[in-house]
Amino acid sequence: RREASRLSSEAALAYFTDFAVDQAQDLVLEAIKLDPLSPEAYAMAALLRDHIGESSVLRSAGARMRRAAKISPDPEGRLHAALLADYFDGTRDWLRNMEHYLRGGSEDPTLLAICARTRMVSGSFEKAMEYARRIETAIPGSSLFTWFLSAYHDSGMGRFEEWLSRTTEEIRHRPGNIMLLLALAEGLTQAGRVDEAETALNETAAISPAQFYIPFMRADLALLRGEYKAACVELRKAMSAGGEEVPGIYYMLGKIYALRGDRKESLRHLEIARKLAPEYSFKTNDELRALVEGSVEYRPLFPDLPAACQEFNHARGKKALLDNVLSARRNLAPASSTIYVVDPEAGPSAVRTWMFFNETRLSAPGRTRFFIQAQPLSSFLDHKGAAMRADFRHVRSEYGRYTAAIQYPSPIKLHGLCPVEARLDPEHLWARRQGGVIDLRLDEAANGPGHRCHILAVPEDSEISDLSARADEETKRGGWRFLVYGRFFFDYEHFRLKARIKHKSA
Structure with missing residues (x-):
């Protein structure tokens, strides 16, 4: 348990000071192996959720935190676990309860960041930045999270040029930062600036060729160009890099094979996705069309x-x-x-x-x-x-x-x-x-x-x-x-x- 706590703290440091999502994810997964009921590890997993997507670890997170809330040896751990269980289960009052806890004097950076991201998405930029300032106090050198919120706000308000200027300036101060380069590529892709996005991805791949997100983003570019075969190849690379069969990737592959006109392969990949995650009840394109x-x-x-x-x-x-x-x-x-x-x-x-x-x-x-x-x-x-x-x-x-x-x-x-x-x-x-x-x-x-x-x-x-x-x-x-x-x-x-x-x- 002590080692799991140490690994979780190291993951938080990697995330907040360098936005090193891959490193943080590896540390969190190792911590969860050592202590499957660790609130510290699952708090970091919650924070990484938007970066890494759903996984088998996250699908069981709510139930595990419910159990930890009952059997954790100390009251603080039980409370921490209960707050996270509400978050993972999507309980109606999870944000209010977590913010009430933080107003009590806790400066837990992961919980502050979870609330900051949620407030940002809901349009409360000032509140999100208040949490970011508290994180900078708790972890010196964590200004990248503040950049993330500010850039997200610019993007969310449709201020593309401001977002681009802010992001490229941050890259100038932190050359070679993988997550900044990926953020640049993602934003350029969303804006349809495909050639510039590909240049940013190539620069990222030259620094970190095994980076988990690169195949996903190359698949996005291939889909925009109508290169469906190339998109399939990139998604398979993503699955190999992650070392885990991800139902969402199989679901995407099923759709792409349908776009290619290969009904047999489309259905085969869909069935794999259904077996891996039956709770999602993935549908064929024909079923989706009928539903709509x-x-x-x-x-x-x-x-x-x-x-x-x-x-x-x-x-x-x-x-x-x-x-x-x-x-x-x-x-x-x-x-x-x-x-x-x-x-x-x-x-x-x-x-x-x-x-x-x-x-x-x-x-x-x-x-x-x-x-x-x-x-x-x-x-x-x-x-x-x-x-x-x-x-x-x-x-x-x-x-x-x-x-x-x-x-x-x-x-x-x-x-x-x-x-x-x-x-x-x-x-x-x-x-x-x-x-x-x-x-x-x-x-x-x-x-x-x-x-x-x-x-x-x-x-x-x-x-x-x-x-x-x-x-x-x-x-x-x-x-x-x-x-x-x-x-x-x-x-x-x-x-x-x-x-x-x-x-x-x-």
Whole structure:
């Protein structure tokens, strides 16, 4: 037990002073072998969770900490274990309880970091930085964690250039730091700067050729280029480097083989994933498609807007979701579709559909948070038309002027889908000119990479001139003409469209 505690402390030092995730992970795994009920080791495992993903150690963490909370020989150890058990099990009050413990005078850097990361994700940057300063006091030389929070904040607010400047400056001060180089490559990949990302990865590989993350990130780049065979090769390298059969990798391989048209290999890899982690109930692409397409029966939610437009937008939202789910790409933002309806009498209106789908999370999320340009004109509605509770916060972000935190009607269970719709305020997007002409100007940054759809809907007999971008698809239905712009958008990428519309009756 004493040796496990020493190894856990050494892992914390490696993580906080050098961001040496690989070294910290090895030390933590060794500590858990020596003491399978060590709260110190599992606290570090919790901190490394976002870096290393799910593993067999983490899947049993909640149960082990529950046991440690009962049999640990000292009261402090029992309390520490109970807090971690709540965290791993996703108990509703885990954060409140952990922060209450930290307010009592504890300066445990791992618990401080867990709370800091959680506060950062929830949008409480100031609180996260307060925890980071306490960590720097507890572990001198741990400023890299402060960089991590600041860079994450820049990225989370859509400030790509600030993030890039902050990260490259930190690399200049710490040349050869593997995690900084990987962070640079990851951010460049998310932003679609593929060649620069590959350069950063090559630099990383030259310093640490056996680095665990490199094959994953090379697989990401291969998928972006449509090089599916190369992606499979890289994922197999990742599995070999990790020395453990990871169900999530087999699941990804199953999807990639499906993209390659190799149904036999796709099903074989899926079955391996299912055997390794039966609790996830991994689905085939056909099963995922059936779940999405048959999950809810749609009915138009806004009686004053054309039903054909609402139905078309909802269908395109589902298509964007399927494009995300079946792509085998990691870390994608929720799919959405937005339709801009240019009515000759009422003027333009806009409806956005978000598709929130729980593909692999065992814990059912009950809420979500996203950016929005302006507070919507309607409530957020589920597919039944029920209004959802929403909290707005004004932010200074490149992604949008507000964040909206919405409460789902009920937590989204594994493989559950919750479509959400709202009417957007289009007032700043258009202007009416003489002769009934409407000028439309759209400009919105994508928050996170993923498939999205933007649709311009005009009456069939309308004339469109000065169209700034050709539509990916054009179709007519129910007396309406739909110009569809649907594709994969990178993080920070803008959708921009200008059009001049004249209705025949004007």
